[in-house]
Amino acid sequence: MNRRPLRKFKNGAFLxxxxxxxxxGLACLAxxxxxxxxxxxxxxxxxxxxxxxxxxxxxxxxxxxxxxxxAMTVLGILIGSPIGVxxxxxxxxxxxxxxxxxxxxxxxxxxxxxxxxxxxxxxxxIVVVHMGHFSAISGALALAVLAxxxxxxxxEDMLNLVPVGMKDSSAxxxxxxxxxxxxxxxxxxxxxxxxxxxxxxxxxxxxxAPLLFTALNNQFWSTDLNAPIANLPVVIFQFxxxxxxxxxxxxxxxxxxxxxxILILSISARVLLALLQSGRGAGR
Amino acid sequence: MMPSAKPPKHLKLRLPYxxxxxxxxxxxxxxxxxxxxxxxxxxVRSLHDINMSLADRSITAFIGPSGCGKxxxxxxxxxxxALYPRQRAAGEVLIGGRDILSASVDVAELRYRxxxxxQKPTPFPMSVFDNVAFGLRLxxxxxxxxxxxxxxxxxxxxxxxxxxxxxxxxxxxxLSGGQQQRLCIARAIAVQPEVLLLDEPTAALDxxxxxxxxxxxxxxxxxxxxxxxxxxxxxxxxxxxVTGFMFMGELVEIGPSNEFFTSPKSRKTDDYIxxxxx
Numbered sequence: 292m293n294r295r296p297l298r299k300f301k302n303g304a305f306l307x308x309x310x311x312x313x314x315x316g317l318a319c320l321a322x323x324x325x326x327x328x329x330x331x332x333x334x335x336x337x338x339x340x341x342x343x344x345x346x347x348x349x350x351x352x353x354x355x356x357x358x359x360x361x362a363m364t365v366l367g368i369l370i371g372s373p374i375g376v377x378x379x380x381x382x383x384x385x386x387x388x389x390x391x392x393x394x395x396x397x398x399x400x401x402x403x404x405x406x407x408x409x410x411x412x413x414x415x416x417i418v419v420v421h422m423g424h425f426s427a428i429s430g431a432l433a434l435a436v437l438a439x440x441x442x443x444x445x446x447e448d449m450l451n452l453v454p455v456g457m458k459d460s461s462a463x464x465x466x467x468x469x470x471x472x473x474x475x476x477x478x479x480x481x482x483x484x485x486x487x488x489x490x491x492x493x494x495x496x497x498x499x500a501p502l503l504f505t506a507l508n509n510q511f512w513s514t515d516l517n518a519p520i521a522n523l524p525v526v527i528f529q530f531x532x533x534x535x536x537x538x539x540x541x542x543x544x545x546x547x548x549x550x551x552x553i554l555i556l557s558i559s560a561r562v563l564l565a566l567l568q569s570g571r572g573a574g575r
Numbered sequence: 576m577m578p579s580a581k582p583p584k585h586l587k588l589r590l591p592y593x594x595x596x597x598x599x600x601x602x603x604x605x606x607x608x609x610x611x612x613x614x615x616x617x618x619v620r621s622l623h624d625i626n627m628s629l630a631d632r633s634i635t636a637f638i639g640p641s642g643c644g645k646x647x648x649x650x651x652x653x654x655x656x657a658l659y660p661r662q663r664a665a666g667e668v669l670i671g672g673r674d675i676l677s678a679s680v681d682v683a684e685l686r687y688r689x690x691x692x693x694q695k696p697t698p699f700p701m702s703v704f705d706n707v708a709f710g711l712r713l714x715x716x717x718x719x720x721x722x723x724x725x726x727x728x729x730x731x732x733x734x735x736x737x738x739x740x741x742x743x744x745x746x747x748x749x750l751s752g753g754q755q756q757r758l759c760i761a762r763a764i765a766v767q768p769e770v771l772l773l774d775e776p777t778a779a780l781d782x783x784x785x786x787x788x789x790x791x792x793x794x795x796x797x798x799x800x801x802x803x804x805x806x807x808x809x810x811x812x813x814x815x816x817v818t819g820f821m822f823m824g825e826l827v828e829i830g831p832s833n834e835f836f837t838s839p840k841s842r843k844t845d846d847y848i849x850x851x852x853x
Contacts, residue, residue, distance in 0.1 A: 457697045457699065466709075479699070
């Protein structure tokens with residue numbers, strides 16, 4: 292019995308099916324980007340970066356929202372990165388096999404995939420309720436909680452990639468573990484850790500849900516960290532759902548800005564990682 | 576002392592550099608002494624009652640089949656094993672007359688006095704200069720011109736100065752494998768340790784780089800007590816004053832290299848160096 296034609300047919304069918312699936316995925320992505328570009332580019336102008344969010348019917352921009360997003364992202368990373376990096380260092384260098392580390396790793400994995408709205412509610416419950424009002428600082432805290440698991444995980448992974456010999460050599464020169472970590476391991480894993488930070492920024496800069504309950508939104512310019520602050524995701528959320536054409540256009544432009552920012556961050560992270568790997572290849 | 580037997584055929588080599596013929600009389604007072612040294616990985620005993628004394632300003636090479644305990648012995652001498660859980664040593668190890676296994680010894684200070692070079696070159700992610708200055712900066716108190724001078728003399732002693740004196744600010748990882756290993760030797764001797772340990776320092780290198788390292792070791796012998804582990808019998812014969820043969824965690828035989836290779840006292844040593852096992 293000759294089974295070759297059947298096997299060839301099966302192979303062909305499989306190839307066709309997987310190609311169709313790939314095309315469908317890519318087509319969705321292209322459609323999203325195309326819609327975003329066609330609507331967003333129409334709304335692009337300098338006013339976006341010089342004027343505040345307008346009342347309905349008036350002309351305006353997104354300056355306060357851009358500032359608010361940037362401020363909360365920076366603050367969130369400033370709060371989250373020391374915790375994430377130090378905890379990752381603990382897991383990789385000090386408590387490698389301890390029971391505590393196993394628990395921390397498990398909880399971190401849960402946090403990594405926790406719905407962001409839950410984190411928003413958590414910060415609302417423990418910060419906003421006690422402060423009595425929405426504020427930029429509580430928004431930043433919610434973003435920090437989102438950033439920590441990403442930073443922790445990448446830091447641990449990148450430190451584990453540093454050759455053991457390097458650590459031993461440092462110890463063999465009489466360096467204490469903290470000195471080895473600061474002077475040898477961090478520099479060796481630097482681009483990897485920076486990649487983790489970039490990925491964390493990309494992760495938190497588009498989040499809407501955690502900000503709804505924490506930073507809320509603000510129609511006006513505000514730099515007060517103790518008061519509600521405007522931010523891109525929530526502005527997009529409100530404006531896109533509004534019946535006003537001007538607001539909808541601003542929402543599209545804002546969506547485009549966020550997407551491009553995240554794209555740039557992700558690409559830089561990948562380039563950095565590639566550089567890191569090629570550097571390691573050249574080192575051997 | 577004349578060799579009492581013909582050397583095995585494969586050890587007849589043309590050496591590219593002169594080797595000082597060492598006998599037991601040439602060697603000075605002991606720098607390292609071990610007494611009843613045992614070592615345990617968890618419950619497994621991997622060194623059995625090691626007793627030896629190694630002279631200063633000499634090269635001692637340990638040979639033996641894989642797993643015989645020679646690297647373990649090396650890692651006891653600077654207490655590297657203490658970095659890993661469930662490993663412990665018992666007995667006495669005297670370096671310069673002090674028992675380094677005693678609980679009162681500060682391991683960081685011990686490792687400062689006992690330098691180590693590993694099988695794989697491990698340059699740190701920093702410039703050539705900073706690599707060599709690393710140990711000196713750990714101690715502190717050495718700056719500016721003095722630091723530069725110490726770095727230069729370490730690189731000269733490691734026979735790499737001429738090749739990289741214009742590349743001091745290049746990343747240490749950009750050097751070739753052989754240069755990296757000599758950089759690691761320079762880094763280890765920059766702090767002027769009393770003892771230099773080398774764990775198969777040329778196992779990852781090509782023959783020409785190996786030759787360079789061996790020449791470097793010949794020069795360093797004048798200043799340091801060098802203890803090395805090697806899988807390469809010819810290397811042990813070429814480089815060392817004293818050779819020790821280890822088997823199953825025991826030190827079977829140790830003695831001046833020319834006697835060791837030409838008229839070994841133990842049958843096991845003879846079998847090993849003539850290639851009958853291992």
